Amino acid sequence: MPQPDVPPGSTASEVELGRSTPEPQGSTGATGAADTAGGAEPAGGTRTATATGTAGADLSDLSAVGAGLDALDAPQRDSGRGVRRVLTAALPPVVAVVLLVAVWQVLWAAALWPEYKLPAPLDVWTSFWSRVRDGEVVGILWTSVHRAVLGFLAGVLIGTPLGLLVAKVRVVRAALGPILTGLQNLPSVAWVPAAVLWFGLNDAAIYFVVLLGSVPSITNGLVSGIDQIPPILPRVGRALGAGRLASARHILLPAALPGYLAGLKQGWAFSWRSLMAAELIATSPRLGVGLGTFLNQGQSFNDMPTVIAAIFLILLVGVGIELLAFRPLERAVLRARGLTGALG
Amino acid sequence: MTATLAVPPLATSQDSAVELVGVRKTFGRGPAAVTALDGVDLRVGAGEFVCLLGASGCGKSTLLNLVADLDQPSAGRIVRHTARPAVMFQEAALMPWLTAARNVELPLRLAGLRRSERRVVAGELLELVRLGGLGDKRPHELSGGMRQRVALARALASAGDLSGVGAGAGAGAGAAAPAPALLLMDEPFAALDAITRDVLQAELLRVWRATNTAVLFVTHDVREAVRLGQRVVLLSSRPGRVVREWDTRQAGADLVTGSGEHAAEVIEEITSRLREVISSHAAA
Numbered sequence: 167m168p169q170p171d172v173p174p175g176s177t178a179s180e181v182e183l184g185r186s187t188p189e190p191q192g193s194t195g196a197t198g199a200a201d202t203a204g205g206a207e208p209a210g211g212t213r214t215a216t217a218t219g220t221a222g223a224d225l226s227d228l229s230a231v232g233a234g235l236d237a238l239d240a241p242q243r244d245s246g247r248g249v250r251r252v253l254t255a256a257l258p259p260v261v262a263v264v265l266l267v268a269v270w271q272v273l274w275a276a277a278l279w280p281e282y283k284l285p286a287p288l289d290v291w292t293s294f295w296s297r298v299r300d301g302e303v304v305g306i307l308w309t310s311v312h313r314a315v316l317g318f319l320a321g322v323l324i325g326t327p328l329g330l331l332v333a334k335v336r337v338v339r340a341a342l343g344p345i346l347t348g349l350q351n352l353p354s355v356a357w358v359p360a361a362v363l364w365f366g367l368n369d370a371a372i373y374f375v376v377l378l379g380s381v382p383s384i385t386n387g388l389v390s391g392i393d394q395i396p397p398i399l400p401r402v403g404r405a406l407g408a409g410r411l412a413s414a415r416h417i418l419l420p421a422a423l424p425g426y427l428a429g430l431k432q433g434w435a436f437s438w439r440s441l442m443a444a445e446l447i448a449t450s451p452r453l454g455v456g457l458g459t460f461l462n463q464g465q466s467f468n469d470m471p472t473v474i475a476a477i478f479l480i481l482l483v484g485v486g487i488e489l490l491a492f493r494p495l496e497r498a499v500l501r502a503r504g505l506t507g508a509l510g
Numbered sequence: 511m512t513a514t515l516a517v518p519p520l521a522t523s524q525d526s527a528v529e530l531v532g533v534r535k536t537f538g539r540g541p542a543a544v545t546a547l548d549g550v551d552l553r554v555g556a557g558e559f560v561c562l563l564g565a566s567g568c569g570k571s572t573l574l575n576l577v578a579d580l581d582q583p584s585a586g587r588i589v590r591h592t593a594r595p596a597v598m599f600q601e602a603a604l605m606p607w608l609t610a611a612r613n614v615e616l617p618l619r620l621a622g623l624r625r626s627e628r629r630v631v632a633g634e635l636l637e638l639v640r641l642g643g644l645g646d647k648r649p650h651e652l653s654g655g656m657r658q659r660v661a662l663a664r665a666l667a668s669a670g671d672l673s674g675v676g677a678g679a680g681a682g683a684g685a686a687a688p689a690p691a692l693l694l695m696d697e698p699f700a701a702l703d704a705i706t707r708d709v710l711q712a713e714l715l716r717v718w719r720a721t722n723t724a725v726l727f728v729t730h731d732v733r734e735a736v737r738l739g740q741r742v743v744l745l746s747s748r749p750g751r752v753v754r755e756w757d758t759r760q761a762g763a764d765l766v767t768g769s770g771e772h773a774a775e776v777i778e779e780i781t782s783r784l785r786e787v788i789s790s791h792a793a794a
Binding site: 499 | 578580594596597599601603605606607608616617619620621640648649650651653655656664668705706708709712713
C-alpha cells in the first residue's frame with residue numbers, strides 16, 4: 167500500500183494522493199484499494215482483493231469517461247472573421263448616411279423650399295468646416311462636453327448609492343421609487359425656468375438641470391439591474407460568508423452591472439439632452455458659448471446652415487461618446503458573461 | 511497494518527461535526543402556518559458521509575438551510591463543531607462575471623486572504639476537482655458537469671482553513687487537532703445527465719476521501735444515497751421527521767464494485783419504505 171510514504175496528517179499530501187489516484191499510469195488497482203481503505207471503511211476487512219481491484223479499474227474508467235465528457239460538453243468558441251466582420255458592422259450605417267445626404271441634395275435641387283429653409287448640403291458643410299478651421303468648434307465642444315461629462319459623473323456619484331438604497335431598503339423604495347420614476351418621465355427642460363430663478367444664469371443652474379436629468383435614469387438602471395439578479399447568487403454569497411457590505415461589493419454590484427450599464431447609457435443620453443435644453447434656453451455671456459448657445463445663435467441670425475451644423479455636432483457628440491465609451495464597455499461586460507447574442 | 515489504517519477514521523468519528531436536537535421549523539403564523547420540520551434529531555460525525563433522503567416536501571432543503579445558518583430553527587438546538595459549513599446547491603450558481611479560478615477565490619477573498627495566498631489555494635482546489643488548466647475559463651465556457659465541479663471547489667474553499675486543502679499553507683494541523691469541516695449539498699447532481707452524474711458521484715467520493723470532510727448530502731434518489739452515503743437517513747414529509755436510518759457502508763461499496771445483491775436488497779428496502787411514507791399522505 168502506498169499509504170506509509172504519506173506523512174500522516176499532512177493534508178497537502180492527502181490532496182496529492184487524491185489527485186494522483188485516478189491517473190491510469192499508476193498501478194490503478196492498488197491505488198484504488200488504498201483509496202477505499204483510507205475512506206473510513208471499518209468493514210474493510212470483509213472485502214476481497216478482487217473486489218477492490220475492480221473498484222480501481224472502474225474508477226479509471228470513470229475518469230476516462232469524465233475526460234471525454236469534458237471534451238465533448240465544453241462549449242466551442244467561434245473564431246471571428248476579422249475584416250468581413252468590421253465591414254458588415256460599418257458598411258450599413260455609412261450607406262444609410264450617404265443615401266440621406268443624396269435625398270437631401272435632390273430635394274434641395276428640386277427647389278421645393280426657399281434656400282433659407284433648406285440649404286444645400288455643401289453650404290452646411292462649408293459653414294461647419296470654416297468653424298472647424300478657425301478653431302471655434304473646439305471651444306464650443308469643450309464648453310458643452312466638459313459640462314455634460316462633469317454633470318454625468320456627479321450623477322453617477324449620486325445615483326449609485328441612491329440606487330443601492332432604493333433597491334435594498336424597502337421603505338426607501340416605497341417612498342422614493344414612484345418619485346424617481348416620475349422624475350425620469352419628466353422632461354428635465356421643465357426645470358430650466360425654476361433653476362434660473364433659484365440659481366441665476368450661471369453654471370449651477372445648468373448642472374442642476376443636468377443632474378435632474380441623469381440621476382433618475384442611473385438610479386433606476388441600477389435598481390432594475392439588482393432586481394434582475396437571480397436570487398441564488400446572493401444566497402450563495404451568504405453561504406460563502408459575505409456580510410451586507412461585502413455582498414453589495416462582491417455580488418450585487420457586479421451581478422447588476424449589465425442593468426447598471428444600461429442605466430448609465432440612458433443617464434448619459436439624458437445628461438446630454440438636458441444640457442442642450444438648458445444651454446438653448448439659458449443664454450448669457452457669463453455662460454460662454456456651448457453647443458446649445460451656438461444653435462440658439464443660428465436661429466437668432468436666421469442662419470440655417472449654422473442651425474444644421476449645430477444639430478450635426480450635437481449628434482456627433484452623442485454618437486461619439488456612445489461608440490467610444492459605452493459600446494466597448496458594454497461589449498466587454500456582456501462578452502465576459504457569455505451574453506454575445508445581442509452583439510452579433 | 512490494515513488495522514492501523516482502519517483506526518483513525520473510527521477515532522475521528524467519535525466527535526461529531528454537527529448535532530441537531532429536536533429541531534422544529536415552522537413557516538408563517540396562525541392557521542396558515544406550515545411546519546416543515548418537527549422534532550428532528552440528527553448527528554453527523556466528523557468526516558462522515560450522511561445522505562438525507564425524502565420525497566418532496568420533507569423539508570430536506572429547509573434542514574440544510576438551518577444547518578448552513580441561512581435560516582433559524584423555530585425550536586430545538588443545532589450544535590456545529592465546525593466553522594461555517596460549505597454549501598453546494600442544485601445549480602452551480604457560479605458568478606458569471608468571474609473566471610473559474612476567481613469563483614473559487616471568492617470565499618477566500620471574503621475571508622480576507624491575500625491575493626497570492628488565494629491563488630495558491632484556488633489552484634490546489636481546482637486541481638483537486640481535476641480542472642487544473644481551466645482556471646481562466648468563464649462559467650459559460652464550461653459544461654454543466656465542469657461548472658458543478660468548480661462549485662464544489664468553491665464550496666470547499668469557503669470552509670476556509672478547515673477544508674483540509676487550505677490548511678496546506680499552515681501545515682501545522684495535526685491529525686487530531688483540526689476542527690472537522692462540513693460540506694452541505696442540496697441535490698447537487700439532480701440537474702445533470704445520468705453519465706455526468708455517475709462521474710461526479712465518483713469524483714465527490716474521491717474528494718471526500720482526500721479532504722476528510724463531513725458531508726450532509728440531500729437527495730431524492732435512493733440509489734445515489736446508497737452509493738454515496740455511509741449512512742442514509744429517511745425523512746417523512748410534512749412535517750419532516752426522521753423515519754429510519756440505514757448503515758449503507760457495505761451496500762455502497764458493493765454498488766461501486768458491481769457485486770450488488772446486498773446493495774439491491776438495501777435499495778429495495780429503502781425504496782419500499784420511502785413508498786410507504788409517500789402513500790401515507792394519500793390516505794390522510
